[in-house]
Amino acid sequence: MRTVAQEILEHNRQFRETNSTDLVTKVARMKEHVFPFYRATAHLFYRDMAALPSSPYTNAQTGRCWLAGDAHLANFGAMRDAAGTEVFGVSDFDEAYIGQYLWDLRRLAVSLLLADYAKDISLSERRAAIAAMATAYLACMADFKGSNDELKFRLTSDNTSGLVQKAIRKAAKADRKEFLAKFKGPDTRPVADAIRAAVVAAMPDYVGRIAPSGRKAVACYQVLDVRQRLGAGMGSLGKLRYYALLQGTGDGNVMLEMKQAIPSAVELANPGALPSSFHGGHDGQRIARAQQAMQLNADVLTGYAMIAGMPFHVHEKAPTDKDFKYDDIATDAELNKAAATLGMALASAHALADQDHDTHLVQVSIDKQVTDAVTSRSGFITELTGFACDYAAKVRLDWQAFRAALDKGEPMY
Template structure:
């Protein structure tokens, strides 16, 4: 009993040190936003304008668009007492907010709920993903009108579910078969899975394409799909051979599958990704029938924001000095039965991550978490999904990158689940207050016409 008291007391003291005291830092925020977005202005000025207006709309949107601020802060804020040198080599998603989870049909035909955004994938402390997810829960919960006490309970439930699942994986290697499906979920997460099950390829093709006789091509949709010039079109077609070569031979389809039929630039997707070039590429698919055409998404990638806090932790040589390859590797490392079309390409001298625009993908909608019960239920599955992603992406995926079992290392590091849960909750509320202040600084600069990109 005395030992438990000592552990809990130490955890309480740590929470006080890890909890972030919000301060006004307008000049720094403006400089960081400008520095991270300005390099993209030469290629996609209009999308950056959309990004700024979107971030100005809410603190949650601002948070989603500024991962680099978070990781600059991780350089100086206190470390967790539940982290070790070994857990610092967790292959994290890097941007684990609530909107970066969702349902999709995996390559084995299972409709599952997982983490689904890998742009910031990098090696770092597992607690960074927990901190970022928990802070996002505070911001989303407050915007949904939930009480801080209910949000705090949900965060502790999320952390507890994460730790419990990591403990399970450490003792059984169950990560190789664990998936969140209709049979082991409920609430808004199950609703998201069920919505994915009703999606069809025909619906996706009807949304973005049109038929002229037996020939399918993209529509031009204002604010969503825009025609590309002949140089861009040619560059993308020329890059396809490199993309196909980036897919393991055992997972490649016949060459005819990748025959390009049409290309459009995709506009207005995401928040953090706005300003990065994104293209939809219509390819032939498994047959010459127009009914099974496939849409590929090619997304420009830049250095991970996580590298701002852990520079060199994932050596560039490990991903071929290609940021698209880094993202493709993260996507394959963190998911069971990954998309068979995941690869990467160089288009016009820029790095791209390429994968299928899945007909069955459904993003998790945080606006549906309108009660304490809904948030609490969802939090359990968010914690489990994050644990799954971390546990899969260790020696089980590539022992040359992570040479040991991360689930075992995390399990060993968490000497008190309640202590870690309290620490993450304290951090999240303190950091959410900082995000609110940073957002107000940003809104002021945006309204004053200060250059932000």
């Protein structure tokens, strides 16, 4: 059995030759605090999920759920959807895959315990936040059962409050010109001519896959410049990430983010659940299709490309994309309110992506299956909270083992 350090080395070494700069940043951040460590190790989480016994609140049908895969506090945010409305929801789909709905809830619950907030929040208050998140999730799923309400449900500034509402309102006020001025910021660097040429060469296939209803004139997709983005995220550190500045329309230039795509960590716990024929063996396509399934009025520019022989997920890097500032949470009331909203956002994503979206992949109504499987809400919350507390303790031990190995000079990439 491999040690924690060996598992991390095995995962990171795939990026060693292409992006060692970000790996240095990644390891340093992982050492600083347990939450960045948790964010960077979804692969450890799903290896552990594979070894756990089934929950009484799951069955074969509830295991046919499109998962965000990495549903922690930092992977939610505000955005403007394709209909022009500022909304809040899941914002990262790199690890999206088919699996047990409970895995997303577990990963989110553990993050509520491990995150650093603006003020100290006690364990009992964090446990209460898990209950608030789970209660809101289950209530949403019950509301969606037997109806098509998930097809019109949106979290907007009208039905949210606190830090979530603040993020949505910030998205509404975003300025494109000011945003694009950051294209050549200190966290980017020029790319080699060969990379720029590879990005340009990938554009025709990428543009050809944009839905005709959302496709602009070919000139709008002319590549003006390409930069490499450094230091973004945690789990993504090591993956190549490029920004491509496009000509755009009269509204201004458009920035695309192109991120290297690798197999989902969820597959470690549920191998073969998503046949490669579904995404042509292209993990960028898997991510794009997951985003389209789990978001109402998803970004029309979400897609995929092959760049220099590697698969990439492509989407617009928009000025209206705003992170959820979980680290601004200062009271237990704020945490509870935010946790409940995250539960609703996760329920919406799960329910949107079931048979209503694609009956060939998911043949069940996941909102019905989950609601029917959870025969006791109090029992479910007790189990989820107990798991989160136990697993958070394990993550802390893994983090300590990682730090000790690092101090001994063991390689991490």
